[in-house]
Amino acid sequence: MLAIRRRLVTNLLPIVQTRAHKMEENKTDGIFSYADSLLSLELPGGGKLKESEVTTLCYEFLTAGVSTVVSSLQWAMANLVKYPDVQAKLFKEIERVTQKNGGVINEEDLKKMPYLKAVILETLRRQPTIHTLLPHRVSEDISLEGYTIPKNTYVSFMLVSMGLDGKVWQDPLEFKPERFMGGESGTREIKMIPFGAGRRVCPGMGLGMFHLEYMVAHLIKEFEWKVVAGDEVDMAESMEMDIDYVMKKPLQACIVPRK
Template sequence: MEDWLLHLVALAASILVTLLLSSLLKPSRPRKTASLPFPPGPRSLPVVGPLFALLRRGRSNFDVDQLLRRLRRLHSRHGPILSVRRLSSSRPAVFIADRVLAHRALVARGAEFADRPPASGSSAVLSSNQRSISSAPYGPLWRALRRNLAAELLHPSRLRAHSPARRWALDLLVRDLGTESSGGAAAAVVVMESFQFAMFCLLVLMCFGERLPDEQIRRIESLQRELLSNFISFSVLAVYPKITRLLFRGRWKKLMEIRRKQEETFVPLIDARRNDLLLLRRRRSEEDGFVYSYVDSLVDLEIPVDGGRKLTDGEIVSLCSEFLSAGTDTTATSLQWIMANLVKQPDVQTKLYEEIERVVEKDAAVREEDLQRMPYLKAVVLEGLRRHPPGHFVLPHAVTEEAEFEGYRIPKGAAVNFAVAEIGWDGAVWTEPMEFRPERFLEGGEGDGVDITGGREIRMMPFGAGRRICPGMGLALLHLEYFVANLVKEFEWKPAAEGEEVDMTEKFEFTVVMKTPLRVIILPRKRT
């Protein structure tokens, strides 16, 4: 072990020397921002500090709480904008934890801060070299991909067309929860797996346009889960990729194997939609069962690069994987946090149930058109997203060209990170911000009329803000409101044991989840 560590230290030292020599020998170009300092930040030893950061990044049991605590300490010492030097880049990573500064960057100067850092390692492989919506550089490719998703799948008319799919996924979830809880009069249920599977079934149908057999859905879900569960351990492959591919050969091999399985699984489904698309379009006017899918839009799409070419199969696989992961885990995670708070605060659950009963007939499910008449439901969902955003940071932004910001130099390509959780917990905006209190979003409350897009001002930003705001925000809100309302109408949610507290400790996976998955007793509501 010691020989391996010494070898790695020597390797890191040689890399550092090479970088220093190359920077000294590179001809300098005068820049307006060249005389400005980077944002303040901690000092680190030139080799040993970043080296151990490299080793820690490769650990699968990454401690997000420790990282967040350290960042809070750094912000208290250096201010709301700071930079951290990284071994993997000559550019620092910038962290912004102030809502006013976030608005200045993401909205007031949105075009400048709308780029993405260069991808390498696993990110480059899984995004087909930055040809997905979340990873694409700011420009014509990104605009084409995002416009396609917004217009072809997330347009209100398309969303209404998928109402039967949501009802089907809800029936699956209610049946699954009912089966799980039928083991006794007070059998406790761990609900997260059921949440994830129902959401995944819904997203698979929206993506591929077909109700696939359960076995096939489980196979796709297992593949996506394997990818996300290795998300942290794969991140080390972005640190000097040519070197870490050799040092961590097992991880690189596993990454490539997952990608191969993705293509083997997705491409036949893509080909089936491509080959049958003309037939399906003819059937659209004849059969109500036709569901226009995300894949349908992608096989038709022409992108404004390379002469307006079609997307490759690999690029469509990356876009489908992005759609499934982003739409499943964030929604399932938020749903679990919201239901956990309803268990922890039965008075909030009762108030929500009473609102649902006033709007919806006794034996009927909550319909999508009913949601607009439920202000307390919307308040519960917004408070869940404010208090427990599924990601504590938005995906890293980058400036399109080296820029000055608040008197500091932001290099082109540097990762600029915005602290979603810290902004949503700002005590200057929210009273007792760590408390779950939906009433703050009702009329007259401090959150009344809050703009979660951040256009006017940023007070919370669970979906980001500015030009890179999550395009699926409307879909996510619809799914959360729809599933929360129906789950509360169908079941009474209670702690797993009398007097047992719900553990609200956070744990970082692909999203920030409950460290102890929610375990509850769910009782069917009595019909009168």
């Protein structure tokens, strides 16, 4: 962690300092950036953020949703390689929606692809990249399902356990996007929370889902993804970097152009 911090400071701190000097000299070329907003922020009670704090916040802004989206994308494609029938069904949906505009996938087209969204949601249920949410602290004594949770107790939510709960999901170990096409997934109950829920829900949820749907749609539209001969898809997971769970054995696939 110390090595990561040193690399972060080496790469970003000079950029923040340069921006601070430009603000002092009023040479920002009429652009007001995220770093500018942090450097000009007045803290409650007076004072400003330190340059090291601004550097950390800029790093979070740039990378908070990157590793999790990349991991989820690889898990989604691994499932589509492992289950060619699901891939074929998804490709038919993409073809049907895009045939009117020459095969181009626009943002609005994604809303017309429910099976695509179901594939992403089933991936997030079956292989959530983060297994536990950030802990929350109870502000007062509370009773929940017969359990007493005292004030100031830290509570963690096990996302992976929720997604694999046999009392909630039928055949929880199976990859079945159809469960999100209505019925089992439900609309009134919270059965999985890969982005959290309530006031502390991930602010990047919409962007993360858009990135996953957009990239998966293009990868399936342009290529057929097949298992490499003699190399079956290994769905074992590992937490080696950061906080997200990745494929222990990175996906290897035989990619064939559709056209």
